[in-house]
Amino acid sequence: xxxxxxxxxxxxxxxxxxxxxxxxxxxxxxxxxxxxxxxxxxxxxxxxxxxxxxxxxxxxxxxxxxxxxxxxxxxxxxxxxxxxxxxxxxxxxxxxxxxxxxxxxxxxxxxxxxxxxxxxxxxxxxxxxxxxxxxxxxxxxxxxxxxxxxxxxxxxxxxxxxxxxxxxxxxxxxxxxxxxxxxxxxxxxxxxxxxxxxxxxxxxxxxxxxxxxxxxxxxxxxxxxxxxxxxxxxxxxxxxxxxxxxxxxxxxxxxxxxxxxxxxxxxxxxxxxxxxxxxxxxxxxxxxxxxxxxxxxxxx
Numbered sequence: 001x002x003x004x005x006x007x008x009x010x011x012x013x014x015x016x017x018x019x020x021x022x023x024x025x026x027x028x029x030x031x032x033x034x035x036x037x038x039x040x041x042x043x044x045x046x047x048x049x050x051x052x053x054x055x056x057x058x059x060x061x062x063x064x065x066x067x068x069x070x071x072x073x074x075x076x077x078x079x080x081x082x083x084x085x086x087x088x089x090x091x092x093x094x095x096x097x098x099x100x101x102x103x104x105x106x107x108x109x110x111x112x113x114x115x116x117x118x119x120x121x122x123x124x125x126x127x128x129x130x131x132x133x134x135x136x137x138x139x140x141x142x143x144x145x146x147x148x149x150x151x152x153x154x155x156x157x158x159x160x161x162x163x164x165x166x167x168x169x170x171x172x173x174x175x176x177x178x179x180x181x182x183x184x185x186x187x188x189x190x191x192x193x194x195x196x197x198x199x200x201x202x203x204x205x206x207x208x209x210x211x212x213x214x215x216x217x218x219x220x221x222x223x224x225x226x227x228x229x230x231x232x233x234x235x236x237x238x239x240x241x242x243x244x245x246x247x248x249x250x251x252x253x254x255x256x257x258x259x260x261x262x263x264x265x266x267x268x269x270x271x272x273x274x275x276x277x278x279x280x281x282x283x284x285x286x287x288x289x290x291x292x293x294x295x296x297x298x299x300x
Contacts, residue, residue, distance in 0.1 A: 030065045088290075
């Protein structure tokens with residue numbers, strides 16, 4: 001009897017945990033009027049809302065929203081009604097591009113494991129360029145602050161990450177200031193402080209010679225400009241990404257998606273759909289492919 005009762009309790013807890021896991025989609029950014037549909041009820045959505053996978057979101061004209069689940073982020077600015085479950089239906093482990101955590105991206109650049117560099121979907125650095133793309137601050141006091149910030153990002157602790165990067169920013173030498181501004185600005189943007197992030201990004205002076213880190217900065221800048229509604233700047237920013245020889249297909253796919261959303265903001269639906277079809281053809285990030293297909297399907 002005790003064994004049976006234990007099994008029943010265990011199964012109940014398992015079902016409860018699975019139910020809780022299904023509720024972990026959060027609105028991390030919102031602009032304009034977005035409605036949350038739960039059954040026959042309609043509510044106005046707000047930043048911070050936790051959404052069930054069985055819910056729907058309706059974007060009205062001019063609205064844009066970003067959804068987050070397990071570190072993966074989906075940005076939408078196309079009017080229509082979207083199924084949350086469809087948007088997050090794909091198994092997307094390890095191929096999230098900048099939609100995922102920056103900590104994983106930067107850590108991959110500093111990996112000493114050549115096999116990890118060559119095979120990881122977050123690496124994107126050719127083996128012959130591995131030495132050139134290593135992080136110079138690794139193992140330094142500044143590196144300790146950066147790693148503290150990355151660890152906090154990995155755990156979703158944005159305030160702790162911000163404090164670590166802020167300390168690094170104020171202690172940074174001239175040579176370290178650009179990266180410190182990048183990481184602090186990135187975290188500020190994740191917190192929803194777009195203006196602060198934009199100001200810090202103005203202090204970033206990365207160039208193509210900096211390898212993958214430069215192109216990751218371009219992609220995160222495109223994400224920022226999308227949220228600020230500066231669609232022409234998004235198109236200009238990602239144009240350099242398509243010429244990169246150090247990014248992986250998932251990042252190129254993300255660049256097409258960002259440009260597609262910029263075209264959507266400008267009302268150029270033909271160019272938007274052309275880029276969305278590129279997203280589906282690359283298909284390195286299954287979740288991003290699912291999102292693109294969801295938008296294209298609504299246009300059929």
